[in-house]
Amino acid sequence: MGTRIPLLQNLSLQICRGRNRVNETRDPTRHAEMVAIRQLEALHGPRKSAELLKSATLYVSLEPCIMCSSAMYQLGIRKMVYGAENPRFGGVRSVGDREKYRMSNEIEIIAGIWSEKSIEMLKIFYDKQNPFAPPEKRKIKNKT
Amino acid sequence: MTDEPLTKIRKLENINIIPILSPTFTNLSIETTKFVALKLEDKRSIGKIIKNLKELPENLRHLKRVGKNGQILIAETIEEAEFAVDEEFRNSLEKVVVPSTKPITRAQFEIAKHIWPTSFHPDKYLDSLIDGTFKTPELIEYVSKWSHEAENRQCISLQNQEYLCEGTSQSGPLRHPVMEMVGRMPKREESSENYLGTGCDVFLRDEPCAMCAMALVHFRIKRVFFNHNSSNGVLESSSWQLHLEPSINHHYEVYKIEK
Numbered sequence: 290m291g292t293r294i295p296l297l298q299n300l301s302l303q304i305c306r307g308r309n310r311v312n313e314t315r316d317p318t319r320h321a322e323m324v325a326i327r328q329l330e331a332l333h334g335p336r337k338s339a340e341l342l343k344s345a346t347l348y349v350s351l352e353p354c355i356m357c358s359s360a361m362y363q364l365g366i367r368k369m370v371y372g373a374e375n376p377r378f379g380g381v382r383s384v385g386d387r388e389k390y391r392m393s394n395e396i397e398i399i400a401g402i403w404s405e406k407s408i409e410m411l412k413i414f415y416d417k418q419n420p421f422a423p424p425e426k427r428k429i430k431n432k433t
Numbered sequence: 434m435t436d437e438p439l440t441k442i443r444k445l446e447n448i449n450i451i452p453i454l455s456p457t458f459t460n461l462s463i464e465t466t467k468f469v470a471l472k473l474e475d476k477r478s479i480g481k482i483i484k485n486l487k488e489l490p491e492n493l494r495h496l497k498r499v500g501k502n503g504q505i506l507i508a509e510t511i512e513e514a515e516f517a518v519d520e521e522f523r524n525s526l527e528k529v530v531v532p533s534t535k536p537i538t539r540a541q542f543e544i545a546k547h548i549w550p551t552s553f554h555p556d557k558y559l560d561s562l563i564d565g566t567f568k569t570p571e572l573i574e575y576v577s578k579w580s581h582e583a584e585n586r587q588c589i590s591l592q593n594q595e596y597l598c599e600g601t602s603q604s605g606p607l608r609h610p611v612m613e614m615v616g617r618m619p620k621r622e623e624s625s626e627n628y629l630g631t632g633c634d635v636f637l638r639d640e641p642c643a644m645c646a647m648a649l650v651h652f653r654i655k656r657v658f659f660n661h662n663s664s665n666g667v668l669e670s671s672s673w674q675l676h677l678e679p680s681i682n683h684h685y686e687v688y689k690i691e692k
Contacts, residue, residue, distance in 0.1 A: 315620045317651035318612065326606055335605030342606065355675070356651065359643035360607050363665075377680060380643070384680050389673035390643040391665045 297325055297345040297366070304341055305329035309414075322349065322357040326364070342366050350407040352400065355380035362392040370399040372407025448577045449691040450658075452562045453668060455677045458538055459563065463545045466533040468493070469514040470504040472525045479505060486517060495535035497550035504529060538563050576636075580658055580690040583636040588614040590635045590654070597633065610637065611645035615652055630654040640666030640689075646675045649685060656686045 296306040307324030311317050325347075329338045346368040347353075347361060353371070358380025361369060369381065376383050381398060473479060482505055483498055490509060498506055507514040507526065514526050531549040536542040539560045542553040561567040575594060583589055588610035589599040600613025618630060630652035637659040641649065646667050649657060657668070657676070667675040668687045676687045 316616065316618070318615050318648045323607075330605055335608075339606050354647065355681075356644045356647035359647065363642065363644065364606055377682065378647075380647070384678065385643060385647075385673075385675075389667065389675075391667070391672065 297329065297342070297347050304345060305332065318356065320354060320357050322347065322353055322360065326360070339364070346370060350403075350410055351375050352379040352381050352383055354378040355385040358385060359390045359392075361396060362387055362390055362394060365394055366396060368397040368399070370402065372400075372402060372404045373411065374400065447692055448573060448580070450568055450573070450576055451689045451691060452567070453670060453674070453676070453687040453689060454562060455674075458559060461540060461544060463536070463541060463548060464533045465530045465548060466493075467528045468496075468509060468531045469507050469511055469526055470500065470529040471507050471514070471518060471522055472502075472504050472527060473522075474525075476503045479503065482518065482522075493531070493533070495551045496531050497552065500529065500549055506531070540564070576658060576688070576690065579634075579636040580660055583638050583658075584660060585638075587638045588635065590614055590618065590630065590633050592630075592633050594634075607644065609642065609645050610639075611635070611641055611648055615648050618652065634658065639663045640668050643667045643673070643675060650675075650681055650683050653683050654685050656688065658688045658690055660690050660692075662689075 297304050305325045305328045307321040307326075307328060309321045310319040310324050313319075326338075326342075329341065332338070333341060342364045343366070345364075345366045347366055347370065349369070349371045351371060351373050352358075352375040353361065353369070354375065355378055371381070374383050378384060380386070381400070387395070471482065473482075479499060486498075486505075486507065488494075489496060489498070489506060496506060500506075504527075506529075507517050511526060511528075515523050518526070529549065532545040532551055536545040536551060536553055537556070537559070539553075539555055540563055542551065542555075545551050546553075558567075579589060579591065586599050587601040590597045597619060598614055598617040600610045600615070600617060602608060602610050603613060614635070615630075630649070631654075633652070633654040634656045635649060635654050635658070637657065639661050640659045640663040641657070642663065642665045646657075659666075659668070662669050667673045669689065675681070676685055
């Protein structure tokens with residue numbers, strides 16, 4: 290699930306970038322946000338990356354899922370900017386939220402920008418389908 | 434060798450496996466509503482009267498038409514009921530209390546049927562979780578062993594009771610035991626039986642945070658067993674209970690282990 294272009298910015302400096310690698314790695318937790326965090330950790334090591342994240346802004350096409358949103362609260366990033374809301378898995382305010390995660394810190398949220406473009410990108414993403422989904426969960430696409 | 438059975442018996446007595454279920458299953462206070470019924474002196478006319486009645490409203494189809502002492506459910510309001518029966522019966526109409534939802538568990542059914550007879554389709558597995566009969570000696574032995582292991586190893590996953598992989602918390606952002614474990618999950622052949630973590634049991638020392646609990650959803654695991662509540666846990670009954678969230682498309686079973 291997820292999103293393709295999250296990047297975390299510290300002031301105006303891009304500190305890392307990720308894209309969804311679930312299908313490629315066959316690991317369903319390799320959402321773009323998680324890929325970006327791992328990239329940052331690989332570049333700067335655990336301590337420095339944790340410090341950089343405290344002042345980071347996440348830019349992402351779709352509202353992060355519950356896993357990724359909870360991660361952002363635990364990392365204590367400063368701001369999240371995303372396009373479309375995700376009513377199925379959205380973890381910022383659609384399905385999960387900060388209170389449900391029992392987190393006390395706030396993240397500034399800017400949502401709904403470039404949402405048309407985000408939805409368009411999502412459609413392309415879902416059209417490709419999840420090749421690892423069991424047959425009964427695969428959506429049959431009727432192109433009439 | 435002679436010591437072994439004794440150790441086992443001691444372990445079995447010391448562990449309690451508590452399923453964390455939805456309140457809709459554990460709730461025993463049956464909600465009720467009122468409905469107009471007809472009390473007949475002559476029970477022989479029951480069949481004839483029922484034949485001419487409209488079906489029960491859709492939300493009350495779980496109710497049996499005829500109550501314990503031969504009362505017949507007629508309609509929701511007195512006016513409708515008077516219209517539905519012959520004049521001679523109009524003085525025998527009265528409001529009765531009926532369960533407003535269909536009982537899901539046997540325990541709920543046992544209570545509901547004393548209020549008014551209802552239909553019931555038992556879910557044997559769910560009932561076993563509620564009445565405790567799911568705790569077979571084999572399950573107790575299995576859970577006892579792996580929850581004990583999880584106390585030191587933090588997160589262990591198994592499939593068909595066979596060890597798959599494990600994870601412990603590491604220094605670095607988000608390196609929680611579950612995230613370390615899922616990263617080591619063996620990549621399997623593509624088939625419907627082997628979808629990601631399908632059918633897996635995950636034993637945890639600590640109740641997972643929302644990130645880890647959702648990662649386990651993404652892996653489509655079957656059951657989570659945890660030993661201790663966490664301050665940011667999302668499964669125990671006073672928390673969010675992510676495993677019961679209706680908008681999420683996969684739900685795993687959750688058990689708290691008490692020793």
